Amino acid sequence: MSIRLEEAPAAASAKRKLARPELLAPGGNLEKLKMAIHYGADAVYIGGPRYSLRSNADNFTMEEMRQAVKFAEGYGAKVFVAANIYAHNEDLAGIADYLRELEAVGIAAIIAADPIIIDTAMKVAPKLEVHLSTQQSTLNWEAVRYWKEEGLPRVVLAREASMADIIEIKQKVDVEIEAFVHGAMCSSFSGRCVLSNHLTDRDSNRGGCSQSCRWKYDLYQAAADESGQLLAEGVPLFADEEESFTMGSKDLCMIEHIPQIIEAGIDSLKIEGRMKSMHYAATVVYAYRQAIDSYLADPDNYKLKPEWLEEIHKAANRPLNEGFFFQVPGAKEHIYHEEDKQAPYDFAGIVLEYDAATGMALVEQRNYFKPGTELEVFSPDGVRFRQTVDAIYDEEGNTLDAARHPLQKLRLRMEGPVQPMDMLRKKFMSKKSKK
Ligand code: SF4
Structure with missing residues (x-):
């Protein structure tokens, strides 16, 4: 029997305790991972040196994974490793050793699709959870039950699963369900495109x-x-x-449906985008963190705040939609003509240190800005304040006419207190205006 969407309890009351879903974010590299966790992710998925889709991402070395796990533990967060390729014969050598190493560095789970990787992990690395990758295109409760019986504690559903499918799966199978709630979609059936x-x-x-x-x-x-x-x-x-x-296709964005998602019992809300910027990860994680926590705190009086959507749009570089959650996407959900590839805000820099006595911050530059640029200070608590840059100094105290060099350390006078890992961002400037 299929479940009608109207049966989804959109806002049952606080009489029963709602399960707190995990917010799972991409960690494209160590820096992005730290930012995603600092801005509110409960868990982060990364690529290791082998067996990961996203071969162009800055995949982690074992040493970086060790550092990632240590950092995550400080926040009570977990690190998962994608090992979700379909292996060819030449990929087989070394799988067991690789999985043992992941277990030894403290990775909580691998995300895998190929049965040989799944089976090997269960045999040689029993402390490593195995989560079934979306690459398996799992869409129905019988398939989910099959994977549960194979010993997997979690199934990442295909992006093509609808909300009604998910509700039915959660009702029929007691296993963790992870679903994509935000990020790029594949215009083919996910993972089935050549x-x-x-x-x-x-x-x-x-x-x-x-x-x-x-x-x-x-x-x-x-x-x-x-x-x-x-x-x-x-x-x-x-x-x-x-x-x-x-x-x-347009990108998925489900922040307007957090009540239904939580009430449906989805255990892990996944944000796509290991290749995206750290500004993107922090901004999207922040917005979903706020929405999830607000709903859990008071489901009966929950309201989506427009500023959360504004945050999402500050990082979005494509039009957004609801993917397959409520209907099969049609022509409107595709981008047939040139995309506007530019998000409206640029990541200008990251705060490294702040001296409350002088009001000066040490900042690492990420994108061009100059005196007169309006900067927005963004933190895990939201936008702290906006200020116009009055002057820019290098580390030796010399005045600069502009912040031109990525990763250069600069000193800026701040109009309010800031903290390390706060982000400075500015409205996008075209190349012409960067003189
Ligand atoms: S549809 Fe696009 S994103 Fe999906 S696999 Fe094919 S080329 Fe890649």
């Missing part, structure tokens, strides 16, 4: 997806010669180059 393989010889299922669906294409109508033989070149359908189209 566009990248054909066009760039980069294998999507071994982490090499070149996002070929997001390229710009020109449309040609097939043309044939008199005998009916197809010609190599077709007839351009649009002479105007601006009509080039893409095949990418």
Whole structure:
């Protein structure tokens, strides 16, 4: 029997204790991992040196994983490692040793799809939980029950699962369910696309997806010669180059549905984006953290605050939608014409130190700014304040006309107290205005 969406208790009362879902964020590298945890993630997933999709991400070394686990423990957070490729024969050597090493450095779980990786982990690294990757495209409760009976404590559902599917799965199988709530979607059925393989010889299922669906294409109508033989070149359908189209999809964003998500019993809310910036991770994690905590604190009087959505939009570089949660996406959910790739805010720098006596902060630069730029100070508690930069100094106290060099350490006078790991951001400036 399928469950109708209206049956989802949108705001049952506080009479019963709601389970607190995990907020799971991407950790593209050690710095992004720290930022995601500092801004509110309960757990972070990363890629290790082997077996991870996202071969272009800054995958972690074992030493970095050790540091990541130590940092996470300080916040009571967990680190998961994606080991979710489908292995070819040449990938098999070394799997057991790799999994033992992950267990030894304190990784809490691997996210795996290939049965050989799942089976090996259970045999050689019993303290390592195995979470079934979304790459297995699990969509129904019988399949979830199968994986539970195989000994997996958690299943990451396919992005194609609907809210009704999830509710039914949670009602029928007592196993942890992790679902994507935010981030990029694949315009093919997730993980079942070979566009990248054909066009760039980069294998999507071994982490090499070149996002070929997001390229710009020109449309040609097939043309044939008199005998009916197809010609190599077709007839351009649009002479105007601006009509080039893409095949990418809009990004998923479920922050407006946190009550339903929590009431459905989803155990882990996953944010996609190991390749995205640390500003993106911190901003999205912050917004979901606020929404989740607010709902759990007082479900009956919960209201989505517009500022949480504003935060999401500060980091978003694509239009957003609700993926497959409430309907199968149609044409409206795809991006057929050029995307606006620029998020409205730029990450300007990160606070390293603050001296309350002088009001001066030591800041590491990330993007260009200059005296006169309005900076917003963003923290795990939200926007602290905005200020206009009056002057910029280098570490030796010399005045600079602009902050031009990424990672340069600078001193700025702050108009209010700040803390290490606060972010400074500014409205996006086009290259023309950076003089
Ligand atoms: S090319 Fe696009 S549709 Fe294909 S796997 Fe990559 S993201 Fe998905």
